[in-house]
Amino acid sequence: MCRSSCNTITSVQAVWFFIALLGFILIPMSLAKANDDKASAVLSTSEAPVLPWPWLDTRSKLVEEKQVKEDDFFQYLGTGGILISMNGEAVLADPFFSNPSIADLLLLKDLAPKTEIIDEYLPPLDNLKGLLLGHGHYDHIMDVPYIAKTLPKDTKVLGSQTVVNQLISSIKTFDSINVNPILADYDTKLLTWVYLSEQLRVMPLMADHAPHFAGILVAGGQVLSPLSSMPRDVLDWQCGIPVGYLLEWTSKRADTYRVLYLSSSAAWPKGVPPKIYLEELRKKNAGFDLVLLSAANFVKSANYPRKILQATRPQQVVMLHWEKFWQPFKPGSEEAVRTNEVSEFIRIVEETAPQATLYLPRRMALLPLSPSIKSKSQGSY
Numbered sequence: 001m002c003r004s005s006c007n008t009i010t011s012v013q014a015v016w017f018f019i020a021l022l023g024f025i026l027i028p029m030s031l032a033k034a035n036d037d038k039a040s041a042v043l044s045t046s047e048a049p050v051l052p053w054p055w056l057d058t059r060s061k062l063v064e065e066k067q068v069k070e071d072d073f074f075q076y077l078g079t080g081g082i083l084i085s086m087n088g089e090a091v092l093a094d095p096f097f098s099n100p101s102i103a104d105l106l107l108l109k110d111l112a113p114k115t116e117i118i119d120e121y122l123p124p125l126d127n128l129k130g131l132l133l134g135h136g137h138y139d140h141i142m143d144v145p146y147i148a149k150t151l152p153k154d155t156k157v158l159g160s161q162t163v164v165n166q167l168i169s170s171i172k173t174f175d176s177i178n179v180n181p182i183l184a185d186y187d188t189k190l191l192t193w194v195y196l197s198e199q200l201r202v203m204p205l206m207a208d209h210a211p212h213f214a215g216i217l218v219a220g221g222q223v224l225s226p227l228s229s230m231p232r233d234v235l236d237w238q239c240g241i242p243v244g245y246l247l248e249w250t251s252k253r254a255d256t257y258r259v260l261y262l263s264s265s266a267a268w269p270k271g272v273p274p275k276i277y278l279e280e281l282r283k284k285n286a287g288f289d290l291v292l293l294s295a296a297n298f299v300k301s302a303n304y305p306r307k308i309l310q311a312t313r314p315q316q317v318v319m320l321h322w323e324k325f326w327q328p329f330k331p332g333s334e335e336a337v338r339t340n341e342v343s344e345f346i347r348i349v350e351e352t353a354p355q356a357t358l359y360l361p362r363r364m365a366l367l368p369l370s371p372s373i374k375s376k377s378q379g380s381y
C-alpha cells in the first residue's frame with residue numbers, strides 16, 4: 001500500500017482504490033461472456049474488417065531478416081509499448097513485458113520486472129535516442145528500471161514529474177526531463193520541442209487517462225518529490241499527469257515523418273496536437289504518417305478517438321493496449337480485453353479516417369515503414 005514515500009494518498013483513499021481495482025478487474029471478467037463473440041470475430045474470422053492481422057510474428061524475424069532490420073520500422077511491444085526506428089534513430093516508449101498476474105495485483109504483492117522475459121523480447125536498442133513515458137502506472141513504467149541498464153548513455157528520458165520522481169533512482173545517469181512545464185495543449189500558442197537529435201524532435205502533449213471504474217482512476221495521484229526507492233505494489237505506482245508525444249523525423253532525402261503516440265485514451269481536447277500546429281499542417285496539405293492510439297477503456301473518453309483522427313488525418317493507425325496485460329507476455333497468445341470494445345474502435349477508425357490503414361498488432365509485430373509512405377507526408381520544417 002502507499003508508503004511514506006508517497007505523499008498523495010491516504011489509507012482511506014487506498015482502500016477505495018483497492019475496491020475500485022477489484023471492480024476494474026472482476027466486472028470486465030463477468031462481462032466477458034456477453035462480449036466474447038464480438039471480440040473473437042474481430043480477431044479470428046474472415047468476416048472481420050480487413051486488417052493486416054497478424055503482421056510478422058516474432059522478434060526472430062527482426063533479427064533474421066536483414067531487410068527489415070535495416071529498414072525503418074515500427075514494432076509493437078505489447079500494452080502501451082512501442083519502438084520506432086527511422087533514419088537510423090529510434091524511440092522507445094512505455095516498454096512493459098513483465099505482466100504480473102491478477103492474483104499478484106489483488107494481493108498487493110511487490111511487483112518486480114521479470115528479467116528473463118525482458119531479456120528474451122527487448123529488441124536491440126543501439127540506436128535509441130529517446131525513452132518516452134506516458135504515465136506512471138505499473139503497466140507503463142515498472143520495467144524501466146531494469147531496461148534502463150541496457151540503454152545507450154545518451155538516451156534522453158521524458159516523462160511527467162510523477163514518472164521521473166518514481167523512477168529517479170534508476171534513471172539518474174540519464175538526461176531525464178520532467179515535461180510537465182512544457183506540456184502543449186490544444187489551445188497553446190507556444191510550441192515547445194525537445195530535440196533528441198538533429199533530425200528527431202518531440203513535443204510532449206497534455207493527455208488524459210480514462211477512469212477504470214465508476215469514474216475512479218485507480219492510483220491516480222501525483223508524486224511530487226523524488227522517491228529513494230521504487231514503488232512496490234500496484235497501488236504504489238501513481239499515474240501522474242498523462243502525457244502524449246508528437247514526433248517528427250526529418251531527413252534530407254525524405255519528407256518529415258510525423259507520429260502521434262498516446263498510450264492512454266484521452267477525452268477531447270486532450271491528446272490532440274495544438275491547433276496552431278494543425279493549421280500549419282493543413283496549409284501544407286499534410287497529415288500524420290502514423291498515429292498510435294491506446295484502446296484501453298477508450299469508450300469512457302469523450303470523442304475518442306474520433307477527434308484525434310479528424311485532427312491528424314493519418315495514413316496509418318495502430319491500436320495499442322488492446323490485449324489482456326495480466327496474461328504472460330507470449331507473442332501469439334494475446335486475447336482482447338472485452339470491455340475495450342475492439343470492434344467499436346475499428347468502426348470509428350474506418351468511419352472517421354477511411355484513408356488510413358488500421359493495424360491490430362500482435363505483441364512484437366513489426367510494421368516496415370516504407371519510403372512510399374513517407375512521401376505522402378508533404379510537410380517539413
Ligand SMILES: [Zn+2]
Pocket residue numbers: 135137209239264
Ligand atoms: Zn494507466
